[in-house]
Amino acid sequence: MLxxxxxxxxxxxxxxxxxxxxxxxxxxxxxxxxxxxxPEEGTSFAxxxxxxxxxxxxxxxxxxxxxxxxxxxxxxxxxxxPSLVGSDPEGAAWFFKLKLANPADAAALLDKAAYEALIA
Amino acid sequence: xxxxxxxxxxxxxxxxxxxxxxxxxFAGYDMPVQYPAGVLxxxxxxxxxxGLFDVSHMGQVIVKAKSGDNADAARALETLVPVDVxxxxxGRQRYALFTNETGGILDDLMIVNRGDHFxxxxxxxCKEADFAHLARHIGDTCEVTPxxxxxxxxxxxxxxxxxxxxxAPEVASMKFMDVASVSLVGADCIVSRSGYSGEDGYxxxxxxxxxxxxxxxxxxxxxxxxIGLGARDSLRLEAGLCLYxxxxxxxxxxxxxxxxxxxxxxxxxxxxxxxxxxxxxxxxKGLDAGVSRLRVGLKPEGKAPIRAHTxxxxxxxxxxxxxxxxxxxxxxxxxxxxxxxxxxSSHAASGTTIYAEVRGKYLPVAVSALPxxxxxxxx
Numbered sequence: 038m039l040x041x042x043x044x045x046x047x048x049x050x051x052x053x054x055x056x057x058x059x060x061x062x063x064x065x066x067x068x069x070x071x072x073x074x075x076p077e078e079g080t081s082f083a084x085x086x087x088x089x090x091x092x093x094x095x096x097x098x099x100x101x102x103x104x105x106x107x108x109x110x111x112x113x114x115x116x117x118x119p120s121l122v123g124s125d126p127e128g129a130a131w132f133f134k135l136k137l138a139n140p141a142d143a144a145a146l147l148d149k150a151a152y153e154a155l156i157a
Numbered sequence: 158x159x160x161x162x163x164x165x166x167x168x169x170x171x172x173x174x175x176x177x178x179x180x181x182x183f184a185g186y187d188m189p190v191q192y193p194a195g196v197l198x199x200x201x202x203x204x205x206x207x208g209l210f211d212v213s214h215m216g217q218v219i220v221k222a223k224s225g226d227n228a229d230a231a232r233a234l235e236t237l238v239p240v241d242v243x244x245x246x247x248g249r250q251r252y253a254l255f256t257n258e259t260g261g262i263l264d265d266l267m268i269v270n271r272g273d274h275f276x277x278x279x280x281x282x283c284k285e286a287d288f289a290h291l292a293r294h295i296g297d298t299c300e301v302t303p304x305x306x307x308x309x310x311x312x313x314x315x316x317x318x319x320x321x322x323x324x325a326p327e328v329a330s331m332k333f334m335d336v337a338s339v340s341l342v343g344a345d346c347i348v349s350r351s352g353y354s355g356e357d358g359y360x361x362x363x364x365x366x367x368x369x370x371x372x373x374x375x376x377x378x379x380x381x382x383x384i385g386l387g388a389r390d391s392l393r394l395e396a397g398l399c400l401y402x403x404x405x406x407x408x409x410x411x412x413x414x415x416x417x418x419x420x421x422x423x424x425x426x427x428x429x430x431x432x433x434x435x436x437x438x439x440x441x442k443g444l445d446a447g448v449s450r451l452r453v454g455l456k457p458e459g460k461a462p463i464r465a466h467t468x469x470x471x472x473x474x475x476x477x478x479x480x481x482x483x484x485x486x487x488x489x490x491x492x493x494x495x496x497x498x499x500x501x502s503s504h505a506a507s508g509t510t511i512y513a514e515v516r517g518k519y520l521p522v523a524v525s526a527l528p529x530x531x532x533x534x535x536x
Contacts, residue, residue, distance in 0.1 A: 068387075069195050069197040069198075072460055072487065072494070074516075090516065092462050094197055094486055095190075095387050
């Protein structure tokens, strides 16, 4: 199940784990990224909490946790090479995997059509 | 968004839109922050080739002595800046600062000797105040004439000379800070060999109606690319150049800002024309006795950028605050984070390790000499 947030994150929900990244639209708005900071594995976040930070040449932006959960894996590749986020934001440049506290909550997030309407 | 309709437009506005620029409000103008290439590529292109910048939002003004003697205009300007204006030869320019009564900085500017008058270029955000400041203080002896009918285009980078010389060969022999009248695309232009990127290059004052033709002629030359305000900021930061409003303002004195080099010996204590400008006592005391804080370069040891207003500490625990970042970001040429800011003089020596508070952590930062790059100025 692929879901989106109004804060321009995407989530691929498989069972009780969601892979989270930022959308192509968000990546285009941010421009070339030069720094990514990811959360520690094992950290729990509430929905809406700042979980990661991305920085372009000009500015820093937060990436918010889309649902309550615990970070079980992070993508070190985007820390090592932040430009990956610009080249494949909705694929190889995922940010972290989140073990959802309440997997059913994902249903209430935006679907692809609703997200595309939001950014249109 | 009614505010956007109030924004002023430079003569190159339509060209920016045609080139696909992302526009942002800046100092009351609708300005290009980046083009489709993006800040990173625009920055690197300028250092490797040549970048064209629209800086038409900046203020241009002529100061001409009513007596007809340009030395009178120089003496008048010296009542407002701590700079040797009388010593600027015709065809040369010098960096200057308008100071206030407490020795703070009202604006930084360039003063050009044009032979029978001085041509002054000031910051966009300060220009109306600067024009009023000039008229109020030296309007009795000088005609102060703003030039809203002129645009300003900067061409910066190692290939700027070849590019501009293809339109006007005589610019190749100009040296850093030389200024000349040059005909470009049939327009009477004022060309100076200077800029705000740390690279060799030119700044070109051009009549508004010819600005787009000149920009198009330059962009048609191989190696010239349009560059937005985003890269302009990262370029000047790597070059260690101050941004008025961030790194210098009315609360910073020239000595605190490490701009002692801008105050020539003749205007300092013991000089033939010492003082005689607003806040001279405070400014000269700072030069003579030293200051308690200094503007320094800051090189984070890790990869995280430290932005303006980040607090700086002497210790890793964040107990002793010693300063604040005034400009900071990522330096594409340095390939890492770079910043500048004010720190207590006790911690201002290059190589000192201090700590920046970023998202609750205290990250090690080395106090560094400025600039972060080797300038390409053609001296």
